[in-house]
């Protein structure tokens with residue numbers, strides 16, 4: 001695969017920030033430390049010092065990726081060290097939100113109750129336009145704010161262009177996608 | 181000179197398995213202790229001689245429990261292997277390394293699990309998610325079947341494989357189970373029509389692309405090649421052993437690396453064949469980890485039985501079936517139709533093929549490949565008579 005650094009991105013995001021401060025890991029987003037999480041049957045992302053800026057971004061409508069401050073390569077999932085140059089200097093860059101569908105499934109029961117209620121629903125993997133190796137798991141919605149089970153699965157195609165939108169569920173702003 | 185100091189230096193000399201069923205009455209610990217003792221009797225070795233143990237990190241019956249139940253002597257080697265179903269063959273490999281290097285003399289590996297009557301691990305919605313799972317499970321990609329279905333859809337799109345090919349795998353496993361009285365699905369046939377009319381679990385995977393949910397236990401005994409000559413049954417020599425964790429790989433949610441369809445099997449196979457005197461063309465029969473049918477396609481390519489992207493075609497014309505095909509696989513019925521015990525029943529079936537005691541015996545089989553879970557950091561052993 002192409003390992004060259006991604007093209008420069010429009011620099012709309014937090015720039016040249018110092019590495020995240022070593023704050024103790026928190027509980028689920030929006031909850032005080034050590035809290036068991038919101039009263040929901042949905043699985044919620046665990047926010048820690050390494051990924052907090054991702055979820056702070058989605059809450060204000062930004063899709064952010066971790067970036068090496070030494071060699072400028074993007075990486076996902078976030079981690080302390082750049083696997084290309086071994087620098088631990090890192091920041092976050094705002095992505096365009098444009099992507100293509102890499103693969104998808106349609107999940108049917110048996111599932112945990114909250115998910116079974118919505119089933120059958122789709123789950124997609126998208127490749128970000130900035131670097132196709134940056135892949136994220138998400139959902140394809142009919143419209144911003146729509147449900148994860150509204151798109152007719154028979155119409156979903158690998159390679160379809162999509163665009164990020166941000167939707168609240170159980171107090172968390174999730175990046176999801178609609179057709180571009 | 182052997183290609184590796186481990187080559188044929190150790191052998192599996194004892195095997196045992198419990199009854200397999202949706203529900204067994206005894207506890208996991210009781211099942212584990214019984215199969216370990218039975219495997220030692222099969223080898224003709226007294227339990228007090230056991231001085232090494234290896235198991236999965238997911239195993240609920242730990243070394244201290246096994247040792248205190250069976251009356252083992254002083255243990256001088258014990259280890260656990262991570263990544264669930266990827267670790268089965270590695271437990272045998274670690275046992276082989278322990279006895280081949282003189283760290284121990286009699287090693288046992290086991291797996292006892294009540295996955296049939298116990299809870300489904302994925303059903304838990306509270307508690308800490310592992311790092312990669314934080315980026316997948318909240319989006320509804322929850323079960324192992326969902327994670328593998330995602331790779332399967334991409335694989336089909338990229339290489340033109342179809343559900344017919346997945347059906348070939350399921351039907352071959354069931355054909356072999358129908359010949360094995362100890363298989364859970366011994367009395368239930370599976371037709372192509374039944375496969376295609378079954379319900380979806382995670383599109384593109386249907387019910388019959390999934391393994392069974394079983395209660396059961398399996399154990400093996402490993403000793404050095406020298407000691408193996410004195411044992412009760414014909415030794416199955418560990419000709420080659422490897423583990424594989426490719427660069428940038430994640431456990432199960434292996435979507436974030438450069439080439440997700442080139443999974444851990446490729447890394448494992450490179451070492452496995454480099455350490456062996458033989459190649460894939462010399463393998464008489466194989467036990468390929470089959471928690472889901474597409475894992476067999478990915479493994480056939482990874483271990484070099486066909487070129488990349490051609491595993492679908494390789495399954496055609498009953499090529500995986502006993503008495504017909506070039507490479508009979510999962511000759512006891514495997515995880516799909518005998519029992520799902522994290523692939524440990526594939527290991528015992530591999531030994532039976534070397535001993536010529538399988539219910540779907542490949543005539544004159546001298547070599548059997550056994551693999552562990554693809555899609556997770558994995559392992560494999562090449563057994564030789």
Ligand SMILES: [Zn+2]
Pocket residue numbers: 068069070071072073082083084085086087
């Ligand atoms: Zn770097």
